[in-house]
Amino acid sequence: MPTAISPRELAEAIQALVPPQIIDVRRKPAFDASVQMIAGASWRDPDDIASWISTLDTSRPVIVYCVRGHQVSQGCAARLETAGLRAAYLAGGIEQWADDNHPTIGKA
Template sequence: MPNSVSVENLRELLASPAPPIVIDVRRQQAFADSPATIPGSLRRLPESVESWASELPTDGQIVVYCVHGHQVSQGVVSRLQQIGLRAAFLEGGIEHWKSHGGPVQHGGV
């Protein structure tokens, strides 16, 4: 199973001197239905992970999120780990983040 981070752990990581790269990998319709994102996150399509994974640094941590932290983000994390990146998914996805008071930004990434 892919590695995961809790909302609390992600908050700590984002406040650290070397924060992770955070990537929103919600499917297009899910993003259109609720376009709020975690501030500073990148937006990437999960089905094209092969095309954008090479843009990511190999020496930092990556945290991926989808709506609920299930198949979409876990599948992306599995693929990123297979190519040697330090990746984890956000437990509960952006919905859990929002329900626990995590900040969001509106207006696109």
């Protein structure tokens, strides 16, 4: 089972000297339908993880999030852990992040 991180813990981690890599792994239709994302995050297709996993910085932790923090982000976090990365998923996903009034940005 992959590690979960709460929205509060992620907000604190973002303020660290070396912040984590934040990866938005919402499926493309969910990502396209949304107008927001977490500041500093980059979107990656969860179905194509094999093509982007090697682009991640192995010296920094990786936090992945999806809509609600269920199968998609948990599956990606587990895959990243298996590859030797320090990975976690955002409990509650971007919905909980926004509900807790953490900042989001509009997508470009």
